[in-house]
Amino acid sequence: AQTVTQSQPEMSVQEAETVTLSCTYDTSESDYYLFWYKQPPSRQMILVIRQEAYKQQNATENRFSVNFQKAAKSFSLKISDSQLGDAAMYFCAYTTSGTYKYIFGTGTRLKVLA
Amino acid sequence: DVKVTQSSRYLVKRTGEKVFLECVQDMDHENMFWYRQDPGLGLRLIYFSYDVKMKEKGDIPEGYSVSREKKERFSLILESASTNQTSMYLCASSPLRTGGNSPLHFGNGTRLTVT
Numbered sequence: 001a002q003t004v005t006q007s008q009p010e011m012s013v014q015e016a017e018t019v020t021l022s023c024t025y026d027t028s029e030s031d032y033y034l035f036w037y038k039q040p041p042s043r044q045m046i047l048v049i050r051q052e053a054y055k056q057q058n059a060t061e062n063r064f065s066v067n068f069q070k071a072a073k074s075f076s077l078k079i080s081d082s083q084l085g086d087a088a089m090y091f092c093a094y095t096t097s098g099t100y101k102y103i104f105g106t107g108t109r110l111k112v113l114a
Numbered sequence: 115d116v117k118v119t120q121s122s123r124y125l126v127k128r129t130g131e132k133v134f135l136e137c138v139q140d141m142d143h144e145n146m147f148w149y150r151q152d153p154g155l156g157l158r159l160i161y162f163s164y165d166v167k168m169k170e171k172g173d174i175p176e177g178y179s180v181s182r183e184k185k186e187r188f189s190l191i192l193e194s195a196s197t198n199q200t201s202m203y204l205c206a207s208s209p210l211r212t213g214g215n216s217p218l219h220f221g222n223g224t225r226l227t228v229t
Contacts (some may be wrong), residue, residue: 004156009154035217043222043223044220044221044222044223045204045206045218045220046220047217048217051209068219081229091156091157100147100162100208101162101172102157102159102218104158105156106155106156107156109214
């Protein structure tokens with residue numbers, strides 16, 4: 001069965017510093033997609049970044065980038081130049097192209113210290 | 115931008131009451147979802163609908179039912195609310211039947227307390 005594991009319940013980072021959130025997953029599929037979603041205190045879940053498994057290049061969106069290690073089944077999120085507005089719950093998620101089902105990790109709460 | 119609107123931000127109900135959680139999306143998406151979010155458990159899928167009047171059970175459907183009479187609206191029904199259904203409920207939509215190329219768009223959640 002596919003699983004998604006986020007081993008860090010909570011992380012802290014100083015404003016303007018860089019932080020990496022970890023995510024590992026387990027699957028026997030070859031065609032799948034990985035996501036990071038952000039849930040700020042307003043509770044609206046927002047897509048941060050998406051990675052297609054068949055693409056070797058790591059996805060990047062402004063200050064957000066991923067380190068996708070397919071063989072190790074690892075998908076970490078790096079946030080550079082952290083800002084107060086980055087404080088949120090971050091969820092790692094997985095899906096395959098042949099299903100509607102998403103599997104979510106348990107989340108990592110990121111605190112940004114001024 | 116896609117807008118997914120959940121009718122209530124906070125809801126307090128009594129044990130045994132019938133509870134309706136409403137969700138409306140404005141982008142003509144085929145798929146709509148109801149998730150339950152609990153600390154330490156992440157998001158768990160309750161029900162999924164891929165078309166009007168069509169539904170599929172998710173991972174935790176017990177104690178819940180759904181209704182999709184119109185494409186834009188997806189309702190979650192707690193037939194007889196119990197205290198273990200106290201939780202955050204998230205509605206989501208997406209434009210395609212299968213995932214990957216169509217990330218989920220979420221509402222801002224309904225925090226339900228059953229006393």
